[in-house]
Amino acid sequence: MYLKRKIDEFLVQWKNNKDRLPLIVKGARQIGKTESINHFAKKYYSNIVYINFVLEPKYKTILSDGYDADSIVKNITLLDTKKKFIKDDTLLIFDEIQEYPDIATSLKSFKVDGKYDVICSGSLLGIHYQKIHSNSVGYKTDYEMYSMDFEEFLWAKGYDDTQIADLLKHMILQKPFGQTQFEVYKKLFLDYCILGGMPAVVRQYIETNSFSNTLEIQNQIRLDYEEDIRKYAQGLEQTKIASVYRNIPVQLAKENKKFQYNKLGKNARSREYTGCIDWLKDAGVISICYCLHFPELPLKGNYDENKFKLYYPDTGLLISTLDEEAQDDLRANKNLGIYKGALYENFVAEAFLKQGLGLYYYKKENATLEEDFFVRTKDVLIPVEVKANKNSSKSLNQLISNKNYSDIHYGIKLGDSNIGFENNIYTFPYFCAFLLKRYLKKQN
Structure with a gap:
């Protein structure tokens, strides 16, 4: 049973924007971030690459060859050959990024590359208290989410x-x-x-x-x-x-x-x-x-x-x-x-x-x-x-x-x-x- 949320409309507007930036959805844990993002992804994309840094810690090595999009995509597919990347029809979801905040530094590269849409999600717990090389200022959109109003x-x-x-x-x-x-x-x-x-x-x-x-x-x-x-x-x-x-x-x-x-x-x-x-x-x-x-x-x-x-x-x-x-x-x-x-x-x-x-x-x-x-x-x-x-x-x-x-x-x-x-x-x-x-x- 999916509960309709206000972020649903925002996500559609985000996708309809031809100049859309990588998106970071922030908020406390258990308010429905992942559920809403996945609901949107299944409805509007034929190919979804989902990575959860808490449940799948092996992906914490995907920046080992640099922050550029091509290197990250290559490393993701090396770790899981079932993950495919289709140009202009792939949504890449990085979930629980408070566990791997450096991934935010790669968003500029994904925007410049332009082949894949990217949504990051994570609780605010810890996000502001871990070292991040760069937060891709000007190359990302932030959305603050709360529990249901x-x-x-x-x-x-x-x-x-x-x-x-x-x-x-x-x-x-x-x-x-x-x-x-x-x-x-x-x-x-x-x-x-x-x-x-x-x-x-x-x-x-x-x-x-x-x-x-x-x-x-x-x-x-x-x-x-x-x-x-x-x-x-x-x-x-x-x-x-x-x-x-x-x-x-x-x-x-x-x-x-x-x-x-x-x-x-x-x-x-x-x-x-x-x-x-x-x-x-x-x-x-x-x-x-x-x-x-x-x-x-x-x-x-x-x-x-x-x-x-x-x-x-x-x-x-x-x-x-x-x-x-x-x-x-x-x-x-x-x-x-x-x-x-x-x-x-x-x-x-x-x-x-x-x-x-x-x-x-x-x-x-x-x-x-x-x-x-x-x-x-x-x-x-x-x-x-x-x-x-x-x-x-x-x-x-x-x-x-x-x-x-x-x-x-x-x-x-x-x-x-x-x-x-x-x-x-x-x-x-x-x-x-x-x-x-x-x-x-x-x-x-």
Whole structure:
């Protein structure tokens, strides 16, 4: 059972580009990179040469005669005479390139040679921490892949682009959803939050129409991530990196969700852990939301690198870290709000990340003003509040009404409520968060 992914369309567009460059598909492990690439390859190429550097370590010698395409092809066919190369109809797939990153240096030669298409794939774990002679700048295309977003989950459940376009239309026209529509999408959204977007988890859910064994799969994925930390991280950094990764759920559960190093250990200091956080971010297993210096445009460069919140890029994996009683409660009652909004906030961060929106928040030094997220159009800064309850939005109102924040004209509130507009605040249900970038484009 193949699950439709957004990379599918990208790969077709890539192939249709006559001047296409070798492609590198990056992302955390088990998000579906290899499955999507192989699905595309079988559909559009009659000849596929697939090499996995983890399962087939013998191919780690194919650069022994140089980085030029002819030498590499010759060495591949020497190692396996069954592998054939047909000019203009061969896709060469190098998988798990974090095990053999030097192969990236050959991409320039394959582009210049022009006889074969090349796609590389690998987890980010370790890619940035091994010596690469050259990364073929200007001769490759990079594609960042994540676990399934809510739209891809809806596709897996049988919903199509027409229904998704209707969701966006409701947002643009400020038309509240009917009761049935609201309840159906709310249930789907809560199921997605608990499951997350790991293809193996979603597939299990679709095939069984239940949560059966999904938690076991999620737990195994997290254990695999930690195993990769031990495999790729160097020396004592392993323990520190694992400590940061495990501590994120604990810190998100606090009222003050700013990441605090002293929660990692009594004598923990930021200088000891900064590289660990960068490592996890590059690995694709955490995302960072930076605190703005001041709520104004531009966003890039207008933030404090030492103040941030950390999230899991897959809310299902975050939920899988909770204790058994919490797991049972969530799966039975779908009540995410009791966890101080941390789970909803993580979901919104995940939705923003997967849309390519930056992650920024703001908290005034005296704690009198705090906002969960910020997005922007061309000329306007928009605060976004995540509400796990029906309480009023004090900070949101203050940001909109105070003339000191001249780049802010209106705000957005995401919550367990229907579409609405009041006091320059647009309200959308959580299940619309994945459409926010498309909605903002319509506001320009």
